[in-house]
Amino acid sequence: MHLIRALLLALALSLFPVAAQAAPAKDWSRTVTLTREGAHVIGNPAAKTRLVEYVSYTCPHCAHFVAEGTAPLKAGWVSKGLVAVEVRNLVRDRYDLLAALLARCGGPVAFPGHHEALFAAQQDWMAKAMALESDPPAYAPDMSQGAMMTDIARRIGLIGLMEKRGVPPARSRVCLADGKAMQTVLAMTSRATQDDQVTGTPSFLLNGKLTEVHDWAGLRPLLPTLAK
DSSP: OHHHHHHHHHHHHHHSOOOOOOOOOOOGGGOEEEOTTSOEEESOTTOSEEEEEEEOTTOHHHHHHHHHHHHHHIIIIITTTSEEEEEEEOOOSHHHHHHHHHHTTTOGGGHHHHHHHHHHTHHHHHHHHHHHHHSOOOOOTTOOHHHHHHHHHHHTTHHHHHHHTTOOHHHHHHHHTOHHHHHHHHHHHHIIIIISOOOSSSEEEETTEEOSOOSHHHHGGGSOOOOO
């Protein structure tokens, strides 16, 4: 009797199989790649919409955009594979350059976290930078550029900030002395001003076309409409 019941149950399951649970959708916001020019692309590289963000780490408007727009942009568009965000540098000053080099320290996967952390702490380390401008340190003539950059980064708190993010000071020194990374960042700056006609930050290109918006409120309506 039990054998017959087991056979009937097996037959029923074969006729009416239990629906398999659908695999969770991929979170594209965790995917970070590099372009040939060295810019970081966050999201699906094959997304139909490519948003280019030109940013400066010493720009308060950029910090405001990152604080206000990054989370909803990732959640609504990037994570779903609808938009890929390409972050490019437009370097304004030496402190901006230091931050840009440190943001790249640790490879593509570490970049989004470093990028957001540098902007989140911008007011603190920029206040120290402005104090340093008023009382600049004296350096020996034979001191290397890398050593000077490291000392400035230490004085304004960038070395400490990166250490809290798991980047040892010795690693930060290597990143600040990376001539190839510096050329990459400065080349993006030249491209911004010469090729893309960018005059300030933040600025946004949508599928290759420079927009006239400079904040999240202006950018959001230009993004693809989300399905309800």
